[in-house]
Amino acid sequence: MDTKYEDFVKEAKILADIAHAQALLSWDQETYMPPKGAAQRATSLGTLAGLHHEKLINASFVQLVRSLQEANLVGDQAVNVQEIARVQQRALKIPTALVVKLNETQSLAHEAWVKAREDAAYSHFAPWLENVLDLQKEIADRVGYEGSIYNAFLDEYEPHTRAEDVAPVLNALKDRLVPLVERIVATGKKPASGILDQEFAIAAQEEFGRRVMADMGFDLAAGRLDIAVHPFCSGLARDDVRLTTRYRADKMEESLFGIIHETGHGLYEQGLPSAATGLPVCSSISLGIHESQSRLWENMVGRSRSFWTYYLPILKEYFPQQLEGIDLDAFYAAVNQVESSFIRVDADEVTYNLHILLRFELEQALVEGQVAIADLPELWNTSMQEYLGLRPKNDAQGVLQDVHWSFGLIGYFPTYSLGNLYAAQFFQQAHKEMPDIENDIAAGQLTGLKNWLKEKVHQRGSRVNAGELVREVTGQELSADYFMDYLEGKFSQLYGI
Amino acid sequence: MDTKYEDFVKEAKILADIAHAQALLSWDQETYMPPKGAAQRATSLGTLAGLHHEKLINASFVQLVRSLQEANLVGDQAVNVQEIARVQQRALKIPTALVVKLNETQSLAHEAWVKAREDAAYSHFAPWLENVLDLQKEIADRVGYEGSIYNAFLDEYEPHTRAEDVAPVLNALKDRLVPLVERIVATGKKPASGILDQEFAIAAQEEFGRRVMADMGFDLAAGRLDIAVHPFCSGLARDDVRLTTRYRADKMEESLFGIIHETGHGLYEQGLPSAATGLPVCSSISLGIHESQSRLWENMVGRSRSFWTYYLPILKEYFPQQLEGIDLDAFYAAVNQVESSFIRVDADEVTYNLHILLRFELEQALVEGQVAIADLPELWNTSMQEYLGLRPKNDAQGVLQDVHWSFGLIGYFPTYSLGNLYAAQFFQQAHKEMPDIENDIAAGQLTGLKNWLKEKVHQRGSRVNAGELVREVTGQELSADYFMDYLEGKFSQLYGI
Numbered sequence: 001m002d003t004k005y006e007d008f009v010k011e012a013k014i015l016a017d018i019a020h021a022q023a024l025l026s027w028d029q030e031t032y033m034p035p036k037g038a039a040q041r042a043t044s045l046g047t048l049a050g051l052h053h054e055k056l057i058n059a060s061f062v063q064l065v066r067s068l069q070e071a072n073l074v075g076d077q078a079v080n081v082q083e084i085a086r087v088q089q090r091a092l093k094i095p096t097a098l099v100v101k102l103n104e105t106q107s108l109a110h111e112a113w114v115k116a117r118e119d120a121a122y123s124h125f126a127p128w129l130e131n132v133l134d135l136q137k138e139i140a141d142r143v144g145y146e147g148s149i150y151n152a153f154l155d156e157y158e159p160h161t162r163a164e165d166v167a168p169v170l171n172a173l174k175d176r177l178v179p180l181v182e183r184i185v186a187t188g189k190k191p192a193s194g195i196l197d198q199e200f201a202i203a204a205q206e207e208f209g210r211r212v213m214a215d216m217g218f219d220l221a222a223g224r225l226d227i228a229v230h231p232f233c234s235g236l237a238r239d240d241v242r243l244t245t246r247y248r249a250d251k252m253e254e255s256l257f258g259i260i261h262e263t264g265h266g267l268y269e270q271g272l273p274s275a276a277t278g279l280p281v282c283s284s285i286s287l288g289i290h291e292s293q294s295r296l297w298e299n300m301v302g303r304s305r306s307f308w309t310y311y312l313p314i315l316k317e318y319f320p321q322q323l324e325g326i327d328l329d330a331f332y333a334a335v336n337q338v339e340s341s342f343i344r345v346d347a348d349e350v351t352y353n354l355h356i357l358l359r360f361e362l363e364q365a366l367v368e369g370q371v372a373i374a375d376l377p378e379l380w381n382t383s384m385q386e387y388l389g390l391r392p393k394n395d396a397q398g399v400l401q402d403v404h405w406s407f408g409l410i411g412y413f414p415t416y417s418l419g420n421l422y423a424a425q426f427f428q429q430a431h432k433e434m435p436d437i438e439n440d441i442a443a444g445q446l447t448g449l450k451n452w453l454k455e456k457v458h459q460r461g462s463r464v465n466a467g468e469l470v471r472e473v474t475g476q477e478l479s480a481d482y483f484m485d486y487l488e489g490k491f492s493q494l495y496g497i
Numbered sequence: 498m499d500t501k502y503e504d505f506v507k508e509a510k511i512l513a514d515i516a517h518a519q520a521l522l523s524w525d526q527e528t529y530m531p532p533k534g535a536a537q538r539a540t541s542l543g544t545l546a547g548l549h550h551e552k553l554i555n556a557s558f559v560q561l562v563r564s565l566q567e568a569n570l571v572g573d574q575a576v577n578v579q580e581i582a583r584v585q586q587r588a589l590k591i592p593t594a595l596v597v598k599l600n601e602t603q604s605l606a607h608e609a610w611v612k613a614r615e616d617a618a619y620s621h622f623a624p625w626l627e628n629v630l631d632l633q634k635e636i637a638d639r640v641g642y643e644g645s646i647y648n649a650f651l652d653e654y655e656p657h658t659r660a661e662d663v664a665p666v667l668n669a670l671k672d673r674l675v676p677l678v679e680r681i682v683a684t685g686k687k688p689a690s691g692i693l694d695q696e697f698a699i700a701a702q703e704e705f706g707r708r709v710m711a712d713m714g715f716d717l718a719a720g721r722l723d724i725a726v727h728p729f730c731s732g733l734a735r736d737d738v739r740l741t742t743r744y745r746a747d748k749m750e751e752s753l754f755g756i757i758h759e760t761g762h763g764l765y766e767q768g769l770p771s772a773a774t775g776l777p778v779c780s781s782i783s784l785g786i787h788e789s790q791s792r793l794w795e796n797m798v799g800r801s802r803s804f805w806t807y808y809l810p811i812l813k814e815y816f817p818q819q820l821e822g823i824d825l826d827a828f829y830a831a832v833n834q835v836e837s838s839f840i841r842v843d844a845d846e847v848t849y850n851l852h853i854l855l856r857f858e859l860e861q862a863l864v865e866g867q868v869a870i871a872d873l874p875e876l877w878n879t880s881m882q883e884y885l886g887l888r889p890k891n892d893a894q895g896v897l898q899d900v901h902w903s904f905g906l907i908g909y910f911p912t913y914s915l916g917n918l919y920a921a922q923f924f925q926q927a928h929k930e931m932p933d934i935e936n937d938i939a940a941g942q943l944t945g946l947k948n949w950l951k952e953k954v955h956q957r958g959s960r961v962n963a964g965e966l967v968r969e970v971t972g973q974e975l976s977a978d979y980f981m982d983y984l985e986g987k988f989s990q991l992y993g994i
């Protein structure tokens with residue numbers, strides 16, 4: 001058995017080595033690749049994907065995995081075999097011709113979406129969305145699922161999580177969130193966001209951002225920060241974690257909170273167990289858990305009064321003119337402005353999840369066949385009115401705003417909100433176990449929290465799934481209450497409601 | 498036949514796609530990879546090398562290549578099949594176990610070399626050199642060769658070039674070069690190199706370097722310039738050419754001539770034919786031809802009086818203080834200082850080739866068994882005395898100075914000198930065909946030369962070998978006379994001899 005498992009590890013590491021190369025090629029494409037390099041990069045990425053697939057479904061490897069599945073392995077070995085078996089079975093069930101068709105269709109659908117969004121003309125995108133959806137549903141049928149077909153989609157991004165478990169939690173979230181937004185908007189208050197509507201030199205933004213990143217404990221000998229148009233974190237390896245951000249002199253908050261957000265992701269990657277690098281057990285659990293780490297740092301820490309107690313005086317050293325006379329309360333209010341708006345990616349911490357809920361409900365109904373593609377724009381606009389009190393003036397402001405569906409990313413949106421809920425539940429637990437945490441943050445001591453997250457979350461690797469992790473860390477089932485308690489506490493005070 | 502050739506192209510492009518990934522991983526390793534990323538990078542590069550090998554010697558691909566070899570293809574198709582067949586046969590003749598052994602041995606030999614050089618203790622490296630040499634000779638025997646066994650080594654870097662053809666040319670070079678160096682040294686002149694012994698701000702160095710790079714016609718939409726400890730040019734693809742340099746405030750000439758040198762390499766890569774990117778016919782001919790492009794630009798253009806006629810006033814804009822009152826003749830002399838020295842990589846344009854001749858003679862005698870490993874240091878020192886009038890004080894200054902042999906790079910050194918000879922022969926022809934070329938350079942017009950090289954050299958891809966290219970472009974066999982005429986003309990004037 002040992003030899004068999006060793007053979008398995010060898011093959012699994014080859015898959016990881018190919019994935020490492022794919023990740024670097026993609027990172028470079030977003031950061032340093034010269035524009036004319038795109039053509040060769042695309043074919044090379046295609047070839048690597050093909051090699052990965054070939055190795056994954058190689059007959060003797062499939063046989064090896066099958067025999068290990070029957071061998072009653074335990075612990076990390078069981079996790080590794082089970083996860084490889086899962087992706088292997090998925091790959092085996094999807095014929096190559098279907099993958100090729102899907103890639104082509106999604107590429108064309110994406111082009112159509114770009115054009116349709118420019119023209120605010122949903123009808124030009126609708127037939128492509130239908131094609132994508134048909135192919136994705138065919139894949140779901142081939143792969144198989146229990147309960148709603150939506151579970152097949154969700155499982156891609158939040159493994160072992162089911163719509164029937166998530167929907168009640170997100171509904172509970174909505175029940176408390178919609179009235180909170182209404183109450184905030186009703187105050188008519190616009191905190192001093194003018195503070196941020198100034199020019200902040202990019203070099204100083206970067207210096208400050210790197211300082212916070214270092215204070216958070218990101219290891220720059222095992223990672224980097226670069227610039228990308230669409231910021232992301234890519235864990236090429238546990239010891240090679242690439243963060244990106246973007247800078248605009250007139251949008252300091254974009255790089256500032258962007259860096260904190262990506263560093264949250266990056267700490268997760270750097271904190272993963274090192275026992276068997278490259279194997280499934282040493283990788284992150286899900287998109288939602290990943291997002292919990294970035295949102296916890298970005299919003300619950302980075303937009304907290306405690307955080308700015310320590311960092312505002314430091315930020316003033318970098319921008320003495322722009323921040324002259326600005327006190328903690330004013331700055332704290334400025335970075336926590338709540339406003340109903342059309343565009344998800346511009347939304348604040350409070351309204352953000354209503355954007356997600358809308359998408360979650362629509363895409364679930366869509367794949368389950370309860371709504372027609374043609375009706376999406378109207379349904380979108382109606383929900384926007386209901387949740388945020390706004391009605392998009394055109395489809396570019398509404399149903400066409402996000403790239404996800406054009407790429408077949410259905411079941412991805414809810415992981416953003418799940419991330420917020422996990423984050424709040426973890427953060428509440430951190431407060432229980434470390435009563436001085438807010439004082440520490442106010443003193444610029446961030447490593448206590450970092451180490452707690454490393455121990456409780458990062459170091460667990462994929463030994464548990466998302467739901468199990470939440471129970472393990474907090475002793476409770478996932479609930480929207482922690483997040484809502486957090487929001488209500490913070491924003492009642494900020495908005496005097 | 499067409500279908501067969503199309504299948505062949507498909508497989509060959511997969512090899513190119515893997516090579517593209519390997520090249521990016523290596524480039525990143527030298528430029529941006531965080532230090533702790535080294536372990537994963539090494540295994541990933543190993544895996545990609547294995548996949549490349551697997552695909553290359555895949556039985557049905559071997560069969561396909563064989564049947565195409567018998568199909569009397571012509572033109573580019575014939576070149577592509579012939580070149581893939583060559584590397585395929587080579588790979589087939591070397592058992593995997595031997596490759597593994599060689600990689601391990603060379604890795605250990607390299608470590609031993611680093612340590613031995615630190616301690617200036619050749620005896621610690623000698624047994625490792627013997628191991629490397631034995632394995633390399635075993636490979637040569639398996640691959641096969643005509644004439645001297647050294648041809649098997651040379652063929653790796655300068656395909657279709659044979660020691661018996663090269664040796665007389667390099668001997669002719671030596672016959673004229675040794676006396677030239679003696680005459681220059683005898684003058685006792687030390688041109689005003691003090692000009693360069695100042696601090697030059699790095700940011701301004703970079704700006705000036707990028708300006709020259711752009712003037713030379715390097716397309717920054719299809720390439721980049723970054724920083725690396727050991728500068729290089731890597732053509733990840735024709736449209737994605739990565740140059741590197743390094744900056745030291747107290748060594749401006751290092752980045753300045755480094756950038757011109759690498760841009761010469763880069764123009765070659767960007768100038769390759771685009772008809773069948775990734776196939777052998779669209780790749781460079783040899784290391785020597787590649788080096789001809791970098792040396793031509795670095796030395797024959799970049800260290801010419803014409804070049805500085807235009808660029809010295811511009812350089813003065815960047816460094817008005819340091820270059821105040823420096824006239825063209827003084828600066829021209831400063832960048833052309835000739836001095837016998839121990840270390841090859843620090844050598845000037847004149848003495849450089851004597852360093853190469855010494856290595857060429859020694860490594861040839863070594864693999865042919867005419868000299869013993871134990872005798873290398875003494876032979877090295879004797880040659881240094883004879884060619885350059887200097888005797889190394891220790892082996893770190895002598896036989897241990899270069900990394901090449903520890904990595905098994907035998908047969909590589911002569912390509913540096915061949916590059917200089919090709920460059921001079923091409924440049925002489927360029928003068929014949931473009932009588933105004935020196936005036937153009939003196940007016941900062943560099944694109945005429947760039948376009949000429951593109952047409953005559955770059956666009957030929959690998960349709961001819963190095964010797965054929967020289968005949969095709971210049972109508973003559975390779976000869977050392979062009980290079981020596983160039984050196985004697987330039988340095989007689991500079992040194993008044």
